[in-house]
Amino acid sequence: MTITGKPRGNYAKTAGRRREILEAGIEVFSAGGFRSGSIREIAERVGMSQAGLLHHFANKNELLAAVLELRDDLSREYTTGEEEDGLETIRGLIKLVEYNSSVPGLVELHTTLSAEATAPDHPAHEYFVRRYVWVSSFITAAFERMKAKGQLVPGVDPEAAARGMIAIMDGAQVQWLLDKESLDMAEETRMFVRLLITVDL
Structure with a gap:
């Protein structure tokens, strides 16, 4: 057999x-x-x-x-959540943003539902609340590991950096959906991260 x-x-x-x-x-x-x-x-x-x-x-x-x-x-598939190397975790997230550019339906779904789900009675409300907490903690941990290795610009707070990265990723998705030709979501995210780190991305 x-x-x-x-x-x-x-x-x-x-x-x-x-x-x-x-x-x-x-x-x-x-x-x-x-x-x-x-x-x-x-x-x-x-x-x-x-x-x-x-x-x-x-x-x-x-x-x-x-x-x-x-x-x-x-x-x-791009971020397992088990990365020991903070820099590789951030790189994986940027690869995920690149992938999202090839699946506009998924990007539209996330953008539409995350806006709808701000209403407490929406069936996906708790999902998005939990997801935001998890994603924020996941990215914060990656930046903390980078800080421990001296890979963050002095004065950069890992938690604030994580919030900023989420804001860039989510905001870029909205702009990209409105005009896919004028914006590269991955490059926008990459440029933001480069302002925070002392190593090559």
Whole structure:
């Protein structure tokens, strides 16, 4: 028997179908936000009935959670969260920004939902609150490791640097979505970080 490590049979079909639904969910939620996007529209995009879609995801909130998890999985390919080298962590984040330039749907989803989710009653509110805390801590830790190695400009506070980097990354996404030809998100982030460090990026 040959073991390929790939899902087979009905499991493979189910996993593939779930991925199609999630990608359609990204498109629908990106275009109209969570509140306007409907299960019916997502089902139509993948050629399914609403009942068929609800066989894979019990409700709209569960689908949203899975869409956000997919986005995080893609992000973790660039930043594992286990880097011991702070500089490499920051480099990984910039590579992630470069990747985001190739997936405008995901960028639109993040930008739209993060704005909607400032409302406490939004189903993704707690997710974005937790995500911001985690991302801020993750980047702060990277800058702290760099500071310990003398790689930060004297006087730079790691926590403030992390907040600034998040602001640049999020703000650049909005500007890029408005005019993709006028702004390079990765380069904007890179230029900001270069102001904070004493080593080559």
